[in-house]
Amino acid sequence: MPPVLELENARISYFTRAGEMNVVPGVSFRLEQGEALGLVGESGCGKSTVAFAIMNYLSGVGRLTGGRILFEGRDMSRMTEEELRQIRGGRMAMVYQDPMSSLNPVMPVGRQLMEVPLIHQKASEAEARARALQMLGEVNLPDPESVFDRYPHQLSGGQQQRVVIAMALMAEPSLLLMDEPTTGLDVTVEAAVLDLVRRLRQKHNSSIVFISHNLGTVVRICDRIGVMYAGELVEEGPIGEVFRDPRHPYTRGLLNCIPVLGSSKTSAALAPIPGQVPSTLNRPAGCIFASRCTYVEQGRCTTQPIPTVTVPGSDHHRVQCVRFDELPLRQRPAAAVEAAQVKRDKEDVLTVDHLRKFYRQSPGIFAGGASYDVKALNDIDMSAKRGMTLAIVGESGCGKSTFAKVLTGIELATQGKVVLAGSDIGYTSVEKRPDSLKRKLQMVFQNPDSTLNPSHSVGYIVERALRRLKGVGGRQARAEARKLMDTVKLPVDFVARKPRQLSGGQKQRVAIARALAGDPDLVVADEPVSALDVSVQAAIINLLIELQATRDATLIFISHDLSVVRYLADRVAVMYLGKIVEFGEVDDVFLPPYHPYTESLLSAVPIPDPDLKQKRIILEGNLPSVRNIPAGCPFATRCPRKVGEICDTTPPPERRTPTGHRIACHIPLEDLNRVDPVISRAAE
Amino acid sequence: MAAITMGKKQDGFLLRLLKRIALLRESPVGMIGAALVLFWILVAIFAPLLAPYDPNENYMDDYGNWGPSAAFWLGRDNQGRDILSRIIWGSRIVLTVGPIATFCAYVVGCTMGLLAGYYRGWVDVVVSRISDIILSFPVIILYLIIISQFGPSAFNIIVAVTFIASPQVSRIVRSLTLELRERDYVAAAKMRGESAVYIMLVEILPNARGPLIVDACLRMGYTTIAIGVLGFLGLGLPPPDPDWGGMVKDTYTMMSTDPHMSLFPCAAISSLVVGFNLLADGLREISLRD
Numbered sequence: 026m027p028p029v030l031e032l033e034n035a036r037i038s039y040f041t042r043a044g045e046m047n048v049v050p051g052v053s054f055r056l057e058q059g060e061a062l063g064l065v066g067e068s069g070c071g072k073s074t075v076a077f078a079i080m081n082y083l084s085g086v087g088r089l090t091g092g093r094i095l096f097e098g099r100d101m102s103r104m105t106e107e108e109l110r111q112i113r114g115g116r117m118a119m120v121y122q123d124p125m126s127s128l129n130p131v132m133p134v135g136r137q138l139m140e141v142p143l144i145h146q147k148a149s150e151a152e153a154r155a156r157a158l159q160m161l162g163e164v165n166l167p168d169p170e171s172v173f174d175r176y177p178h179q180l181s182g183g184q185q186q187r188v189v190i191a192m193a194l195m196a197e198p199s200l201l202l203m204d205e206p207t208t209g210l211d212v213t214v215e216a217a218v219l220d221l222v223r224r225l226r227q228k229h230n231s232s233i234v235f236i237s238h239n240l241g242t243v244v245r246i247c248d249r250i251g252v253m254y255a256g257e258l259v260e261e262g263p264i265g266e267v268f269r270d271p272r273h274p275y276t277r278g279l280l281n282c283i284p285v286l287g288s289s290k291t292s293a294a295l296a297p298i299p300g301q302v303p304s305t306l307n308r309p310a311g312c313i314f315a316s317r318c319t320y321v322e323q324g325r326c327t328t329q330p331i332p333t334v335t336v337p338g339s340d341h342h343r344v345q346c347v348r349f350d351e352l353p354l355r356q357r358p359a360a361a362v363e364a365a366q367v368k369r370d371k372e373d374v375l376t377v378d379h380l381r382k383f384y385r386q387s388p389g390i391f392a393g394g395a396s397y398d399v400k401a402l403n404d405i406d407m408s409a410k411r412g413m414t415l416a417i418v419g420e421s422g423c424g425k426s427t428f429a430k431v432l433t434g435i436e437l438a439t440q441g442k443v444v445l446a447g448s449d450i451g452y453t454s455v456e457k458r459p460d461s462l463k464r465k466l467q468m469v470f471q472n473p474d475s476t477l478n479p480s481h482s483v484g485y486i487v488e489r490a491l492r493r494l495k496g497v498g499g500r501q502a503r504a505e506a507r508k509l510m511d512t513v514k515l516p517v518d519f520v521a522r523k524p525r526q527l528s529g530g531q532k533q534r535v536a537i538a539r540a541l542a543g544d545p546d547l548v549v550a551d552e553p554v555s556a557l558d559v560s561v562q563a564a565i566i567n568l569l570i571e572l573q574a575t576r577d578a579t580l581i582f583i584s585h586d587l588s589v590v591r592y593l594a595d596r597v598a599v600m601y602l603g604k605i606v607e608f609g610e611v612d613d614v615f616l617p618p619y620h621p622y623t624e625s626l627l628s629a630v631p632i633p634d635p636d637l638k639q640k641r642i643i644l645e646g647n648l649p650s651v652r653n654i655p656a657g658c659p660f661a662t663r664c665p666r667k668v669g670e671i672c673d674t675t676p677p678p679e680r681r682t683p684t685g686h687r688i689a690c691h692i693p694l695e696d697l698n699r700v701d702p703v704i705s706r707a708a709e
Numbered sequence: 710m711a712a713i714t715m716g717k718k719q720d721g722f723l724l725r726l727l728k729r730i731a732l733l734r735e736s737p738v739g740m741i742g743a744a745l746v747l748f749w750i751l752v753a754i755f756a757p758l759l760a761p762y763d764p765n766e767n768y769m770d771d772y773g774n775w776g777p778s779a780a781f782w783l784g785r786d787n788q789g790r791d792i793l794s795r796i797i798w799g800s801r802i803v804l805t806v807g808p809i810a811t812f813c814a815y816v817v818g819c820t821m822g823l824l825a826g827y828y829r830g831w832v833d834v835v836v837s838r839i840s841d842i843i844l845s846f847p848v849i850i851l852y853l854i855i856i857s858q859f860g861p862s863a864f865n866i867i868v869a870v871t872f873i874a875s876p877q878v879s880r881i882v883r884s885l886t887l888e889l890r891e892r893d894y895v896a897a898a899k900m901r902g903e904s905a906v907y908i909m910l911v912e913i914l915p916n917a918r919g920p921l922i923v924d925a926c927l928r929m930g931y932t933t934i935a936i937g938v939l940g941f942l943g944l945g946l947p948p949p950d951p952d953w954g955g956m957v958k959d960t961y962t963m964m965s966t967d968p969h970m971s972l973f974p975c976a977a978i979s980s981l982v983v984g985f986n987l988l989a990d991g992l993r994e995i996s997l998r999d
Contacts, residue, residue: 433900
């Protein structure tokens with residue numbers, strides 16, 4: 026029997042105005058029945074292009090210009106449109122990142138599911154309906170009958186993605202292509218979806234090509250991993266082998282620049298990969314990674330095409346590197362910050378005391394009913410010392426961005442106090458804040474594409490900030506701008522550039538330079554690295570650590586990524602539905618005693634290390650609506666350790682340890698303490 | 710490609726502008742439009758050199774034989790004036806009044822739209838309702854009312870076009886502003902204490918330029934039509950100065966016997982309008998590309 030999928034030197038190009046862009050110069054791999062292959066790499070490495078080529082569904086300008094793609098032994102490019110239609114959605118199905126764009130918004134999801142058997146298996150209405158209902162049950166959607174008649178917008182993001190997965194599996198495809206299927210989802214939802222995919226895979230024995238930028242998710246699903254760089258499959262092999270003994274410098278680079286949950290800035294440094302993915306317009310004669318590789322050997326690496334070879338002693342571990350067996354053993358880089366350097370004896374810069382932010386919602390004229398409050402922030406207490414990083418973590422909708430808005434004065438507090446260096450700032454909007462206060466508090470935003478004004482040059486952006494915040498002008502502003510560019514490690518001649526000429530990481534550096542212009546006491550960073558590729562993310566995190574050490578500024582780091590928080594933060598506040606459920610020093614929060622919510626968050630984080638053992642706690646259900654936040658503990662509706670009625674009715678007491686670690690939970694501290702750490706190293 | 714531009718010295722503003730315009734080469738439609746518009750601009754500039762006759766002189770020899778001839782390439786009108794010269798001189802009116810009127814409409818419209826979109830709330834309500842009221846009138850009736858009230862003159866045409874077009878511009882600017890004001894760079898500007906005027910003019914307006922340039926081009930075409938219509942209704946420039954719409958008005962009754970008298974001025978109007986439209990299409994095409 027032929028393998029489900031076989032790529033033989035597949036060469037894919039896009040034809041643009043600038044000429045032929047050979048995005049994939051030649052990829053080969055095989056996928057047997059029931060196997061799952063993860064394709065990883067940074068954005069722009071051709072992962073999605075390969076997936077679309079497998080479907081034979083490249084956009085108008087893309088073409089397979091060489092090699093063959095065989096699906097179940099048949100050459101896809103020789104098939105007629107009709108044959109392709111039979112295969113797509115039948116023998117082969119795809120799940121995309123954004124479920125909303127795969128679902129028809131004007132059709133109930135059940136009808137959409139029924140189409141698959143109706144079209145591909147010529148089933149009757151009743152059969153199709155029964156199949157759809159059964160499938161909805163299989164993807165763990167509660168109450169399939171009621172989901173069946175709902176429209177996509179009536180489902181949450183996680184539920185939508187389950188429906189898409191159900192649709193993909195309806196026809197029992199032999200190959201399932203998944204392109205970043207969990208990227209837009211919250212971490213607990215992601216964990217549940219990944220769990221589902223793994224279970225269904227075993228049940229249906231489908232082969233999977235799983236594309237992700239997140240090495241951790243691949244570990245959860247796949248048995249083999251392929252690392253792509255600039256369109257080339259540079260390393261491919263069994264997942265444990267590749268992670269334990271990565272042979273390609275790029276794979277090592279990727280692994281060295283992601284914080285693995287458990288490592289912190291005092292235990293290991295992140296090593297970003299220098300440079301950027303080169304343009305595919307002119308490929309070099311030799312290794313395409315050579316320009317960024319630390320092990321590059323001029324001549325041998327740079328003059329002739331690099332063959333793909335099998336690592337001796339292993340059947341399936343292939344690597345495209347001439348020096349693969351000369352590389353030194355992989356070692357984690359040493360610590361970024363010495364533990365002693367972390368300052369704990371400084372004064373508090375920011376104190377937040379019983380802060381509440383309610384949004385008054387009045388029902389529409391036609392909806393009727395009374396108006397109600399949306400409790401975006403409900404009784405927030407926290408404090409941050411000078412020169413430390415306070416991280417705020419939680420899933421979307423937990424109120425972390427609202428908190429940033431109140432701090433920065435874009436929104437006003439409803440109740441409580443926000444004291445920055447002695448003055449209460451919670452009720453002064455940003456327009457009314459005195460210049461001295463604006464200088465003290467600056468912000469770094471999430472989206473690198475919207476943080477810089479595309480009409481202004483980098484120099485103007487930084488100089489303007491210096492002018493406004495530091496009050497310097499003319500030549501001095503220009504000189505200081507150069508200094509700031511240097512601080513954020515950007516070449517000085519970048520001042521003449523426009524934001525569109527910068528990469529995402531460079532834009533974020535300019536944004537950091539802008540925030541630092543007035544020597545702020547407090548920098549609020551709202552997901553500053555979430556939109557960046559991992560290698561760039563590492564560089565920005567390192568920059569933040571370094572700047573903080575030299576400038577003694579306090580950093581409020583808002584993030585949903587617990588690995589990054591664990592790495593960077595000194596203190597952590599875990600938020601859920603507008604409340605802080607756990608607060609403390611980073612080492613305390615990431616070890617027992619845990620709040621049950623923190624525990625489930627930790628268990629959900631995908632860890633790119635197959636040797637780490639992680640407890641699995643799958644949270645079911647969705648975040649309750651902000652309209653009816655439970656009267657007792659906000660987490661009671663989803664809590665796997667709920668003790669009883671008291672959780673629903675009474676707000677939990679705050680349990681404190683001597684080190685200042687606070688947990689809001691009805692379970693006594695001793696019992697919370699009696700669990701094992703979520704993450705442990707597998708027995709040696 | 711970031712990799713290509715890297716290390717290169719930035720070009721000056723003018724050179725970059727020229728390079729952008731040079732992109733039009735890749736849009737054949739845009740090139741045709743640009744050629745048509747450029748043609749009329751050159752005609753207007755060099756009118757005194759190009760026009761073979763005095764546009765207001767009555768050449769009555771060979772009476773009744775008004776059609777195109779070797780002496781009068783496009784023929785003469787019912788008063789014996791040379792149509793070619795009148796079209797050439799008439800282009801000056803269209804190409805001064807049109808751009809000035811459009812510019813004024815833009816100044817007023819951008820102000821209204823920025824205020825409404827940036828402040829929202831009651832400012833938006835007031836501005837938007839005023840726009841709605843103006844937009845709810847049939848355009849032609851508004852023109853009639855304004856011009857007949859204040860008398861036909863170039864200045865009044867500009868006022869009328871500004872009055873009628875600025876609400877339309879305002880709507881576009883408002884919707885763009887509503888979107889752009891949520892960008893992080895606007896929040897960053899607020900956080901360093903920039904004034905509202907600075908934010909509107911320096912942070913928001915420049916980023917709305919793409920759609921606005923395209924719209925300005927289209928609007929220039931509409932204004933050309935409006936000036937033609939006003940001339941045709943006798944509300945254009947006072948005679949005897951040549952004005953394309955007025956030329957049609959003077960001669961359309963002779964359509965059956967001497968069609969050339971009104972056809973050539975019509976052709977002039979439509980070629981300029983089509984030119985502006987095609988140019989707008991071309992600009993839209995290149996703006997989508999980058």
